[in-house]
Amino acid sequence: MPSDATTGKPSLMSVDDALAAILAGLQPTAAETRPIATALGYRLAADLTACLTLPPQAVSAMDGYAVRAADVGTLPVELTRIGESAAGHPWTGTVGAGAAVRVFTGAAIPDGADTIAIQEDVDPAPETDGVTITVRAVEPPGRYIRPAGLDVTAGTVILEAGQLMSARAIGLAVAAGLTEVNVHRKPRIGILSTGDELVSPGHRPGPGQIISSNASFLCAFVESCGAIPVDLGIAPDRPGALLDAIRRAPGLDQAPLDLIVTSGGASVGTHDHVIDDITGEAQHGASGVNFWKIAMRPGKPLISGYIDKIPLIGLPGNPVSTAVCAMVFLRPALAHLAGGSDSSPCFAMPLGSDLDENDQRQDYIRAVIIEKQGLHTVQPAPRQDSSMMSVLTGATVLIVRPPFDPARKAGAMVRVMPIPPLT
Amino acid sequence: MPSDATTGKPSLMSVDDALAAILAGLQPTAAETRPIATALGYRLAADLTACLTLPPQAVSAMDGYAVRAADVGTLPVELTRIGESAAGHPWTGTVGAGAAVRVFTGAAIPDGADTIAIQEDVDPAPETDGVTITVRAVEPPGRYIRPAGLDVTAGTVILEAGQLMSARAIGLAVAAGLTEVNVHRKPRIGILSTGDELVSPGHRPGPGQIISSNASFLCAFVESCGAIPVDLGIAPDRPGALLDAIRRAPGLDQAPLDLIVTSGGASVGTHDHVIDDITGEAQHGASGVNFWKIAMRPGKPLISGYIDKIPLIGLPGNPVSTAVCAMVFLRPALAHLAGGSDSSPCFAMPLGSDLDENDQRQDYIRAVIIEKQGLHTVQPAPRQDSSMMSVLTGATVLIVRPPFDPARKAGAMVRVMPIPPLT
Numbered sequence: 001m002p003s004d005a006t007t008g009k010p011s012l013m014s015v016d017d018a019l020a021a022i023l024a025g026l027q028p029t030a031a032e033t034r035p036i037a038t039a040l041g042y043r044l045a046a047d048l049t050a051c052l053t054l055p056p057q058a059v060s061a062m063d064g065y066a067v068r069a070a071d072v073g074t075l076p077v078e079l080t081r082i083g084e085s086a087a088g089h090p091w092t093g094t095v096g097a098g099a100a101v102r103v104f105t106g107a108a109i110p111d112g113a114d115t116i117a118i119q120e121d122v123d124p125a126p127e128t129d130g131v132t133i134t135v136r137a138v139e140p141p142g143r144y145i146r147p148a149g150l151d152v153t154a155g156t157v158i159l160e161a162g163q164l165m166s167a168r169a170i171g172l173a174v175a176a177g178l179t180e181v182n183v184h185r186k187p188r189i190g191i192l193s194t195g196d197e198l199v200s201p202g203h204r205p206g207p208g209q210i211i212s213s214n215a216s217f218l219c220a221f222v223e224s225c226g227a228i229p230v231d232l233g234i235a236p237d238r239p240g241a242l243l244d245a246i247r248r249a250p251g252l253d254q255a256p257l258d259l260i261v262t263s264g265g266a267s268v269g270t271h272d273h274v275i276d277d278i279t280g281e282a283q284h285g286a287s288g289v290n291f292w293k294i295a296m297r298p299g300k301p302l303i304s305g306y307i308d309k310i311p312l313i314g315l316p317g318n319p320v321s322t323a324v325c326a327m328v329f330l331r332p333a334l335a336h337l338a339g340g341s342d343s344s345p346c347f348a349m350p351l352g353s354d355l356d357e358n359d360q361r362q363d364y365i366r367a368v369i370i371e372k373q374g375l376h377t378v379q380p381a382p383r384q385d386s387s388m389m390s391v392l393t394g395a396t397v398l399i400v401r402p403p404f405d406p407a408r409k410a411g412a413m414v415r416v417m418p419i420p421p422l423t
Numbered sequence: 424m425p426s427d428a429t430t431g432k433p434s435l436m437s438v439d440d441a442l443a444a445i446l447a448g449l450q451p452t453a454a455e456t457r458p459i460a461t462a463l464g465y466r467l468a469a470d471l472t473a474c475l476t477l478p479p480q481a482v483s484a485m486d487g488y489a490v491r492a493a494d495v496g497t498l499p500v501e502l503t504r505i506g507e508s509a510a511g512h513p514w515t516g517t518v519g520a521g522a523a524v525r526v527f528t529g530a531a532i533p534d535g536a537d538t539i540a541i542q543e544d545v546d547p548a549p550e551t552d553g554v555t556i557t558v559r560a561v562e563p564p565g566r567y568i569r570p571a572g573l574d575v576t577a578g579t580v581i582l583e584a585g586q587l588m589s590a591r592a593i594g595l596a597v598a599a600g601l602t603e604v605n606v607h608r609k610p611r612i613g614i615l616s617t618g619d620e621l622v623s624p625g626h627r628p629g630p631g632q633i634i635s636s637n638a639s640f641l642c643a644f645v646e647s648c649g650a651i652p653v654d655l656g657i658a659p660d661r662p663g664a665l666l667d668a669i670r671r672a673p674g675l676d677q678a679p680l681d682l683i684v685t686s687g688g689a690s691v692g693t694h695d696h697v698i699d700d701i702t703g704e705a706q707h708g709a710s711g712v713n714f715w716k717i718a719m720r721p722g723k724p725l726i727s728g729y730i731d732k733i734p735l736i737g738l739p740g741n742p743v744s745t746a747v748c749a750m751v752f753l754r755p756a757l758a759h760l761a762g763g764s765d766s767s768p769c770f771a772m773p774l775g776s777d778l779d780e781n782d783q784r785q786d787y788i789r790a791v792i793i794e795k796q797g798l799h800t801v802q803p804a805p806r807q808d809s810s811m812m813s814v815l816t817g818a819t820v821l822i823v824r825p826p827f828d829p830a831r832k833a834g835a836m837v838r839v840m841p842i843p844p845l846t
Contacts, residue, residue: 036624036639037624037639037642037643040643040646040647040845041647041845052628052634054633054810054812055633055810056628056633059810061808061809061810085631086619086620086660087618087619087620087631087660088618088619088620088621088631088632088660089619089620089631090630090631092630105740105741106618106620106633106740106741106810107631108630108631146808146810150808150810150811151808151810151811151812151813151814152812152813158813159816164844164845166643166647166816166844166845166846167640167641167643167644167646167647167746167845167846168640168746168812168815168816168842168846169816170639170640170643171636171637171639171640171643171742171746171812171816172636172742172812172813172816174624174634174635174636174639174640175633175634175636175742175812177634179624179625195510195511195529196509196510196511196512197509197510197511197512197529197530198511201459201460201597201602202602205475205479207513207515207531208508208510208511208512208513208530208531209511210477210478210479210529210598211475211597211598211600212597213594213595213597213598214594216459216460216593216594216597217590217591217593217594217597218590219460220460220463220589220590220593220594221590223463223590224463224464224589224590237509237510237511317528317529318528318529319594319595319598323590323591323594343819343844344844345792345799345819345820345841346794346799347770347772347792347799347839348772348798348799349770349771369768369770371769375771376768376769376770376771385484385569385573385574386484387477387478387482387484387529387569387573387574388573388574389477389574389575389591389594389595389598390574390575390581390595391574392591393582393589393591393592393594393595396766396768397768416770418768418841419591420843420844421587421589421766421767421843422463422464422587422589422590423589423590423591
């Protein structure tokens, strides 16, 4: 644990350093081959190479007539319609002098033609071959013609290893002739709550008790990130309870966990046994732990380690701290396990109200985006207590304030991290 | 259809007007009761009322000692530790003069105490009752004490009808004592591709043919929006094919569709039969159609209507037009069918390069966010052809340019619509 040379107290670790250390301890899951129609949310385990060229030949980008540039140097000009090329019904002849071929969007451009007259620039004409059409204007050669391979060339990489299979990526891969993809299997994430104060959902809490809700949040969070949650239940605040819960979970010999996530028990209070449980096992070589105080708010205490060779992330127990640490650390960890990296775009936005100066902890302020007359500002929630899930649930973004950020006035630009709707 | 009084030509309809008209024709699906653990991505059909108050009593926000303000007017002061209140193990006595109770984060504040001395402000003391502790500093009364009901009050609404059940909402509802929720069932969306040029995935395209990929995109898109896709296959370009595909789809009598989405066949080309198919049925009263040219790029032609009483949205067939129209029209339509409204936040961001002036169509420019030395800018892709799925797949945002927007220099603020990672 890093410590401050002057005071000897453990110093706070930066969010970036903690995240890098967590990711360094995680290996992506094994690869599997899946039908592409079931690949939404998976990440590619290898580059994906196109089987087909798109478009396969030059096609029209508009409805109109395919003509020869040599014939339309002087306008207006009369040409003879000699055929029609529609999507799926190419015209296979060659366009000679004085000829035009009716074309529709997506249809192959016939040999000999190099220019499109869009239909708005041609006098209305019957849809029959042999008629004379009058062209009043044309586009420059090549304009409104999509050359073969404009989008995709067969044999080239269209999607790289690690890429998330989005709906767009699936559409692109299908168009390029793929039917299955090599992806990392979904990570399986064990979720364990700790604390004597917790009762399971559906039970009535007694004096001093509360319902265990962090596991419900974390299971849904893991699912929303495309991984598989495995609820390991509640471990009470006694030595060994954490190990028991993990080792006695049914079915784990058939389908091992890729990561264990705990909530609570990560502070330095007398009743926090998570660290003791893991370090007590360290002599067997399959377990180990780092405990960090992170320079962030909410969510100072964080555990990173492994137990029986399974990586473990120990989140703080306050619901808001749990949730914010899940967004900051667990989401990138899940993306890494799934073979990729998290790439939620942050952006800058003007503040809607003043903020005091910040201390040494990176602050994640619950906020909403407000639009007034086309101007977007970000408005911090009036109360930021780390127990208030109602405030976090109503937030749409987090304002990320670096350590020691000076006081900011309304209108100042701040860094904003969007909260995905399903988070 | 609106038309321009001067030219008689149909005028272009605005995106907002078209979207409002589409939403006006859609009814939310029926409600059902689900266990809360399976509610991720559903929308509430009724307000959700808390069963419990959170916290149920005043609790400590820190590890430390609960004391009486009257005892700590002069500091330092020595007090006698008379008990301990931990999460799940409240101390049930009353704190009298000269006494202190050890408290941990989340633990009940005992009667009589109104002030927290955090443990950093108390000289290190054994964790046993009866010892004398020395308090060097305290917080003002109430500071670091979370009053009962700070987060949630039993009997009050914590989540409103229409709210998306996010991981956070699930955590909040579980904490408030809920075990099941009343939500709208997932909408079932029929996906139909049209066009003679299309062959199914897994088949080799012949001359002039391409693989049908819009249905693959749309099925994944619908799934990513929390609805259920039903692939209705490919309808060729002949009269009646659309009706056949919809009416002969297996299983629809048991599980009817809530919406039909077509792609292609929505232009005014000779081979586009979607409109004719629907209007041909209009005399039976269960079908009808509006065809709009929307002032947007990509994606001008759009159909809105209903067939056999099922609402229908007809998207253009260019893959990029299909996808952008799905983001602009279909995503809000799916949210509306599911009982809520789409609320993806847009924001303003400085341009990374110059943009020419815009014409009468609202432009959705494929772009990426670039960060350089902490400054975020949005960089338009160099080529914007509406057939290029590779460009759209690589984009992370769309720049939304209003009609007739003047030329913009790099650095000018533009409106940005994020593309969700799974889209």
